[in-house]
Amino acid sequence: xxxxxxxxxxxxxxxxxxxxxxxxxxxxxxxxxxxxxxxxxxxxxxxxxxxxxxxxxxxxxxxxxxxxxxxxxxxxxxxxxxxxxxxxxxxxxxxxxxxxxxxxxxxxxxxxxxxxxxxxxxxxxxxxxxxxxxxxxxxxxxxxxxxxxxxxxxxxxxxxxxxxxxxxxxxxxxxxxxxxxxxxxxxxxxxxxxxxxxxxxxxxxxxxxxxxxxxxxxxxxxxxxxxxxxxxxxxxxxxxxxxxxxxxxxxxxxxxxxxxxxxxxxxxxxxxxxxxxxxxxxxxxxxxxxxxxxxxxxxxxxxxxxxxxxxxxxxxxxxxxxxxxxxxxxxxxx
Amino acid sequence: xxxxxxxxxxxxxxxxxxxxxxxxxxxxxxxxxxxxxxxxxxxxxxxxxxxxxxxxxxxxxxxxxxxxxxxxxxxxxxxxxxxxxxxxxxxxxxxxxxxxxxxxxxxxxxxxxxxxxxxxxxxxxxxxxxxxxxxxxxxxxxxxxxxxxxxxxxxxxxxxxxxxxxxxxxxxxxxxxxxxxxxxxxxxxxxxxxxxxxxxxxxxxxxxxxxxxxxxxxxxxxxxxxxxxxxxxxxxxxxxxxxxxxxxxxxxxxxxxxxxxxxxxxxxxxxxxxxxxxxxxxxxxxxxxxxxxxxxxxxxxxxxxxxxxxxxxxxxxxxxxxxxxxxxxxxxxx
Numbered sequence: 042x043x044x045x046x047x048x049x050x051x052x053x054x055x056x057x058x059x060x061x062x063x064x065x066x067x068x069x070x071x072x073x074x075x076x077x078x079x080x081x082x083x084x085x086x087x088x089x090x091x092x093x094x095x096x097x098x099x100x101x102x103x104x105x106x107x108x109x110x111x112x113x114x115x116x117x118x119x120x121x122x123x124x125x126x127x128x129x130x131x132x133x134x135x136x137x138x139x140x141x142x143x144x145x146x147x148x149x150x151x152x153x154x155x156x157x158x159x160x161x162x163x164x165x166x167x168x169x170x171x172x173x174x175x176x177x178x179x180x181x182x183x184x185x186x187x188x189x190x191x192x193x194x195x196x197x198x199x200x201x202x203x204x205x206x207x208x209x210x211x212x213x214x215x216x217x218x219x220x221x222x223x224x225x226x227x228x229x230x231x232x233x234x235x236x237x238x239x240x241x242x243x244x245x246x247x248x249x250x251x252x253x254x255x256x257x258x259x260x261x262x263x264x265x266x267x268x269x270x271x272x273x274x275x276x277x278x279x280x281x282x283x284x285x286x287x288x289x290x291x292x293x294x295x296x297x298x299x300x301x302x303x304x305x306x307x308x309x310x311x312x313x314x315x316x317x318x319x320x321x322x323x324x325x326x327x328x329x330x331x332x333x334x335x336x337x338x339x340x341x342x343x344x345x346x347x348x349x350x351x352x353x354x355x356x357x358x359x360x361x362x363x364x365x366x367x368x369x370x371x372x373x374x375x
Numbered sequence: 376x377x378x379x380x381x382x383x384x385x386x387x388x389x390x391x392x393x394x395x396x397x398x399x400x401x402x403x404x405x406x407x408x409x410x411x412x413x414x415x416x417x418x419x420x421x422x423x424x425x426x427x428x429x430x431x432x433x434x435x436x437x438x439x440x441x442x443x444x445x446x447x448x449x450x451x452x453x454x455x456x457x458x459x460x461x462x463x464x465x466x467x468x469x470x471x472x473x474x475x476x477x478x479x480x481x482x483x484x485x486x487x488x489x490x491x492x493x494x495x496x497x498x499x500x501x502x503x504x505x506x507x508x509x510x511x512x513x514x515x516x517x518x519x520x521x522x523x524x525x526x527x528x529x530x531x532x533x534x535x536x537x538x539x540x541x542x543x544x545x546x547x548x549x550x551x552x553x554x555x556x557x558x559x560x561x562x563x564x565x566x567x568x569x570x571x572x573x574x575x576x577x578x579x580x581x582x583x584x585x586x587x588x589x590x591x592x593x594x595x596x597x598x599x600x601x602x603x604x605x606x607x608x609x610x611x612x613x614x615x616x617x618x619x620x621x622x623x624x625x626x627x628x629x630x631x632x633x634x635x636x637x638x639x640x641x642x643x644x645x646x647x648x649x650x651x652x653x654x655x656x657x658x659x660x661x662x663x664x665x666x667x668x669x670x671x672x673x674x675x676x677x678x679x680x681x682x683x684x685x686x687x688x689x690x691x692x693x694x695x696x697x698x699x700x701x702x703x704x705x706x707x708x709x
Contacts, residue, residue, distance in 0.1 A: 170504010
């Protein structure tokens with residue numbers, strides 16, 4: 042059984058229920074529950090495990106605490122909501138270092154402050170297998186503004202809110218001992234201390250111009266695949282439009298790898314993946330420029346199934362290659 | 376640093392905030408957030424780790440899934456609320472057994488159904504160190520009915536909703552190979568498949584007669600210590616009034632141990648610990664009898680600090696011994 046099958050097993054077991062206030066349970070970045078006439082609450086939970094999600098060899102505890110919150114809060118940003126409260130569980134091995142643990146907790150509180158949410162509870166447990174963290178974020182927003190994965194329409198533009206593959210490159214650089222190399226500081230930062238796009242998500246939701254949205258946690262191909270399946274569509278990506286950090290190519294050369302898989306399949310960028318009609322693109326770009334954000338068009342929603350990668354928007358369609366993005370399977374990693 | 380010091384570090388770091396809707400953050404069974412004019416939402420999170428909280432050698436997966444939910448839902452019962460939604464994270468080692476994992480998930484859904492709450496989300500992760508679970512329950516209740524730990528008054532009676540030490544005895548029995556022994560089936564059940572007192576908690580909260588309440592998760596001494604500190608009082612317990620399962624004495628004889636520490640210090644009974652005025656006791660007992668529940672008076676709130684254990688209510692006070700309950704420290708277990 043792989044991770045997807047396990048999740049399907051759980052989803053299948055859970056009864057549909059007759060709760061009119063439960064607008065969406067599983068299958069999107071957050072569960073959506075009606076709070077009152079006009080507002081909803083958003084809920085999302087994340088578990089992070091040492092050696093699977095992070096490596097203590099190069100991850101400073103303050104930044105690790107911040108990242109754990111950003112990863113979780115990003116799910117609220119992905120619906121267009123405001124994170125309000127956070128619950129934080131911390132599992133530590135018996136021999137943990139006091140100062141290390143305090144730095145981690147300071148990182149958690151620091152990120153909460155930054156996103157405007159309050160730490161309201163948690164749990165501490167012994168974790169013989171290594172450091173582990175569990176986070177649950179509670180967000181809020183207007184019901185009519187919630188952006189789901191399922192709203193994309195044929196012909197819509199696919200946009201991303203920042204360079205792709207930076208976090209994957211940063212992870213590779215840290216793993217090869219370049220965590221302290223100043224020329225790659227921004228790529229390493231993308232891996233060590235990513236930013237959840239909370240203000241951007243809210244602005245896009247409030248615009249009324251976006252059809253579907255999610256965050257880039259598992260990589261462009263995998264995440265766009267979720268939007269395609271939820272919307273019953275396919276997508277065509279244009280390789281020459283994929284935005285990259287100026288240092289990405291240099292990092293790839295240094296590590297002797299092809300940078301394109303970082304951009305199409307690398308996870309943890311936590312940028313927003315936005316689907317909107319073509320004639321709304323310019324308005325959206327102008328709207329978010331005021332917040333210091335950029336939206337890069339990278340492709341188009343198409344009829345059919347699956348995602349294809351073409352060299353450019355104007356290339357022959359026959360030159361597009363079908364790309365199979367299965368996503369990261371926790372139980373069958375490469 | 377011990378577990379209490381780590382929690383104090385986190386509590387100290389979290390800013391007080393200026394959120395009028397946050398009625399209580401840390402320090403009780405649940406965080407309490409105002410939902411609307413009259414209702415609050417309750418939030419609690421629990422992390423459960425293999426070898427620390429459960430042993431797969433004798434814990435069937437279906438019952439383990441049920442127990443994880445009961446442990447978490449019990450925090451909502453402890454405030455008097457109704458559990459509505461649950462988020463469930465599951466960490467599994469790479470070589471997990473499909474059927475085992477499905478049984479666990481069936482247990483989670485079974486307990487959710489029983490408590491009237493809906494599984495609305497979760498996460499699945501690889502967990503090289505063993506099985507781990509993270510749960511977050513979302514409850515709801517009337518704001519004016521919420522029962523905190525801090526409302527106890529001097530002279531109030533201390534009551535418990537069921538036999539004490541059954542789960543501790545059950546754990547010891549399972550650990551000694553008696554998990555399948557029919558004469559101890561109920562004690563083992565108390566450890567393997569405890570019940571959160573949701574209906575009882577709601578009835579007590581609605582009565583308007585209870586001053587303070589929490590659930591018995593860490594043992595009578597430790598948990599009553601929380602009420603004492605939160606209320607600025609001490610307590611006197613009467614040993615001859617502590618209710619025990621009829622088989623507890625026999626289990627203690629078999630394992631050659633004193634059963635009293637199970638009753639005063641054994642955790643995981645998940646009965647409710649209730650503090651109410653003496654003249655309300657009979658009314659409360661009659662009220663909950665209709666639900667099939669019993670409330671046993673076990674002691675009294677007193678001025679001063681600390682908890683003392685007297686042989687009986689009418690014994691000389693000088694015969695009471697001061698009992699030091701430190702609670703289970705995950706990072707410094709005995």
